[in-house]
Amino acid sequence: MIANEYKELARWAMEQALKNGCQAAKVSLNQGSNASFELRDAKMDKLQQSTQSRMSLFLYVDDRYGTYSTNRLEKGELERFIANGIEATRYLAKDEARVLPDEARYYKGGKPDLQLMDPKVGALHPDEKVAMARAVAEEAMGKDPRIISVESSYGDGDSLSYLITSNGFEGETANSWCSLAASVAVRGEGEARPSSYWYESSLYLDKLIREGIGTKALERTLRKIGQRKTQSGKYTMVVDPMNSARLLSPLLSAIAGSALQQKNSFLLDKLGQKVGSDKFTLVDEPHLTGAPGARYFDGEGVATERRVVFHQGVLKTYYIDTYNAKKMDTEPTISGPSVLLMENGEKDLHGLVADLNRAILVTGFNGGNCNSSTGDFSYGIEGFLVENGTLTTPLAEMNVTGNMIDLWNKLVETGNDPRPNSSLRVPTLVFEGVDFSGL
């Protein structure tokens, strides 16, 4: 939790802002620490450690709005910083849509702890962290003569925040995280040195999976040897759970108030319309205990709640904050998603692949982009050709191209295997009739 002296400093900054010309203000204080230990072939390559603090001020001055942040937290300097910020804000154009949220919408407290902070993470001795990373490396080292390099790492950290507004909100958050990762490179065909990785992460040290990481990274690398491109054409596309959330991201950008207000969204005026197949159901569950991304309030202090985002392909909500709601003359919802859960199907990746005669399994995206106005996308991919229910040729140097709305209408199956420690819990996805280009 943020120490009281820092909370007092934030409250003092709020008073300074209000005393010197702000009609309203929001102040946040963010602190964090992190440590990382990177090993190469089980030998230490790099260690890093740090802590940081930053104050952010959101100033409402004579119908104008400016934001200011600094990591210089000495009162004398802050006093000048705030006074200068107020004066600078006065030179902006008026923006009457800039107001604090209606206080009725704030989170008022009283809900059970979301259990996002593990004190054990901070207390662990660096030697033990290094030992974990070393054990990850040792799983892979010496297991195959083609191995060139095994990199492994342990990282952890915490982030704390304290938020107050001049119309009565006060809240704080705290969460920890820790992770173990491995990356293995091997000698492939010609000069190629294929590599792949695996990682595990958790909010809690005791729940961090420590075994199998090096082994999986090696397996995932070896199976890539001999990658080539195959014939261009329409294929059924399977996307594994490490990568499927990538396809959701353009939709999330498109339902953000800022994109809609600027008419820069392919989901503009699509609320209540069917934009995906019946298999596409996505729910925002902000109060999921112990889940990364869980929260009782957003960056404005507004209380979060369960929201159905897509139901059987129908778009059910936009993410609209106070400012964009006022500009669009509509009701605000919440500024952004917290924990998104996609409705699961019956089978995992292997089960879904086993049912397919001919398909492409995507195990990695390589660059590419999506046009935010039209939803047209094109991404580089790597993966495997699926023939008669099994993975055959490893593929690379191919593109997948289409339109987001069209793609989500082609969703035919979802898996039951999302990565648990993600705020975007998207399982294996299967789409029919997708354009791949290769040879």
Added chain:
Amino acid sequence: MDRRKFIRTGSLALAGAVAAPTLASALPGTKVEAATLAVPETGNKGGVAAAMEHFGVTEGDLRKTMAAALEKGGDYADLFFEHTFSNSVSLQDGAVNRSHSNIDFGMGVRVLKGDQTGYAYIENVTLSEMVNAARTAARIAEGGATVNPVALTEKRLTTNYYPVTTPWEEVVLKEKTPYLQKLNDRVFALDKRVQKVSAWLNDSTSHVLFCNSEGVSYYDYRPMVTLVALCIMEENGRFENGHAARAYRQGFEFLTRDVVELIAREAVERTAILFQAIKPKGGEMPVVMGAGGSGILLHEAIGHAFEADFNRKNVSIFSDQLNKKICNEHIHVVDDGTIPFNRGSVNVDDDGTPGQKTYIVREGVLNSFLHDRVSARHYGLPSTGNGRRESFRHAPMPRMRATYMEAGNVKEADIIASVKNGIFVDNFTNGQVQIGAGDFTFFVKSGYLIENGKLTRPIKDVNIIGNGPKALADITMVADNDAIDNGSWTCGKNGQSCPVPCGMPSALVSKLTVGGES
């Protein structure tokens, strides 16, 4: 209120650490009336002394911190102090109605032991915190002889690649807003289909003080500015977006009527063309890379794989390829930190090596990797000055500066005329590469089909993918129209972002895989 007075009372510039007016004058030759790159001989007080005062540290403090950094047996240490003040002013819906300013201040300690790196940073610059950070970083070394740091001597910069006429620290918000307003008005005036315009101006000023255990110290003053317009157009219920940007290491003198007009026109042209554009049929085909932003191909296809940390670790597809001829002898690829006012330029890099120009490929032969201090030590070579870091929060690593291909010997028109069926591309948004496999991609926002040697229909929104060594070998023609793209190219690597312009003359790659419909 006259301008001087406003600086004292209203400008955020003085809200930083100390009351020193601006350090711009502390670096000889930084502030000049007419931009000239030569640093005048007649120096005032050295930049390092002024910077130490700015950061509130003494030579004794630096010595004690350095000693703590090396007490566990590290063989090298450096201290990197940074004070960055950045401002962003933006326009939306016709009004300049939002601004953000940020102060970032702190120092990092790096300790090396062979190839190994220990790093820690602090924000509260006091002797005790610096020593604590030094002891944390020192843990990378276990045992070994203690090295004694050498007394500091200032490295005077002989050339300043980014002298400033009017430092951003002296510019107040109301002087910036008319340019954004003008940019908005011009975009709307240029095309009736424009529905929305966003425009923003970001400037930042960094004061950097560096010293190391070899006795080298320097002070660098680093200005940066980016002006961007994003335009949304509607035609018959269809929407498209396009943007244009210019970015340089410059002060307020960057803002002119001309740059505003250039960005406005480019944003409008880049958006308008999309309404006529189609997606091409996908597959392998010849691709003509248009001059300028096509340098993204070099950045992705070879630039990254030449960053020597990947080669030191033996995981780059080019690890064993040095001194081999891999492409046409008319191809010269350069990574350059010495272009005046370029965003990739470095007077000195972030581990103490002077900015320089490095040939990656010369006459078709792979010539040099891009080194920072660690990789240079590993290979027993001098650093190429590519050690860069995002901020004091990070240890440096090999990064590109401005990466471009020098001019070739044919005309662009002849290249296009040589292609029967293919595409011409000249507007990109992003790219990526896999260092070991060599597969790289870049996303084409717009371009043209080439049919029977002529540009025909516009195309848009396709990704192109290729393999680094193969793509280089497949560059068969290079035009004489070399150009650097001065947009806001920013590269991400291991969690650090870095400004990296790129450039290229028009060139033909005989075969790449283009995304599209089947």
